[in-house]
Amino acid sequence: MGSTVDIVPRAETDLPQLFVFASAAFAELPGWSDERVLNVLRGDVVFVARERGQLAGFVALTGEREDAIVIEQMLVAPGHERRGVGHSLLAYAEGYAIAERARSLRIVVEEDNQPARNFYRRSGFVPVESETELFELALPTVP
Numbered sequence: 001m002g003s004t005v006d007i008v009p010r011a012e013t014d015l016p017q018l019f020v021f022a023s024a025a026f027a028e029l030p031g032w033s034d035e036r037v038l039n040v041l042r043g044d045v046v047f048v049a050r051e052r053g054q055l056a057g058f059v060a061l062t063g064e065r066e067d068a069i070v071i072e073q074m075l076v077a078p079g080h081e082r083r084g085v086g087h088s089l090l091a092y093a094e095g096y097a098i099a100e101r102a103r104s105l106r107i108v109v110e111e112d113n114q115p116a117r118n119f120y121r122r123s124g125f126v127p128v129e130s131e132t133e134l135f136e137l138a139l140p141t142v143p
Contacts, residue, residue, distance in 0.1 A: 004051070005049050005050070005051050005056060005083070005084055005085050005088040006049070006050045006051075007047050007048070007049055007050075007088055007089065007092040008047065008048060008050065009045075009046070009047055009048075010041070010046040010047065010048045010058065011048075014048055014055060014058075015038075015041055015042070017055050018041050018046070018048070018055070018058050019034075019037065019038060019041060021055070021057070021058070021075055021077050022037050022041070022073060022075065023037070024078070025075050026073075026075075029110070037073070040060045040062075040072050040073055041060065044060040044061055044062045044072055045060070045061045045062070045096070046058055046059070046060045046061075047059050047061075047089065047092055047093070047096070049076075049080075049085045049088055049089050051080055051083065051085060054077075054080075055077060056076065056077050056080035056083075056085045057074070057075055057076040057077050057080060057085045057086065057089055058073070058074070058075065058089070059071060059073070059074040059089040059090070059092065059093045060072040060073040060074070061093055061096060061097070063100070063102075064106065066103070066104075067101070067102050067103040067104070068102055068103065068104045068105070068106050068136075069093070069096070069097035069100060069102040069104075069105050069106070070105075070106045070107065071093055071105065071106065071107040074086070074089055074090070074093070074107070076089075086119065087123070090123055093105060094137065094139065097139055098139050098140065101141075102139055103138070103139055103141070104136045104137060104138050104139055105125075105136070105137045105139060106128075106134060106135065106136045106137075107120060107125070107134075107135050108133045108134055108135075109133055109135055110133060111132055111133055117135070120135045120137075121135075123137070124137050125137045
């Protein structure tokens with residue numbers, strides 16, 4: 001792990017840089033839509049990671065039926081990989097989901113994105129049997 005990572009709610013001034021990060025990471029994937037990504041960044045619950053004051057990544061979360069929170073997007077900015085940013089974002093998302101009394105945290109991971117699939121497996125996520133790309137983490141219930 002690297003330096004200290006702070007996780008905070010996204011500020012309006014973060015939006016342009018977050019869009020640049022998302023575009024660089026995902027624009028070549030099928031189904032990319034500038035409008036959809038901007039809607040997620042503006043409308044979902046978004047937390048940003050800051051490392052030494054610089055934007056280092058983000059996680060966008062939304063509610064779903066069946067008491068689940070879904071990670072719509074999560075990424076670590078170039079230059080901040082392998083320094084604990086992804087783990088910090090995921091831990092924060094998990095804590096948020098527990099506080100919201102969700103029963104699970106879910107994410108869709110492309111079949112050919114083996115590094116991400118391995119990351120989520122190591123973090124306790126398991127593939128949902130009926131889906132090839134959906135991973136789920138069962139959460140403890142809060143009394």
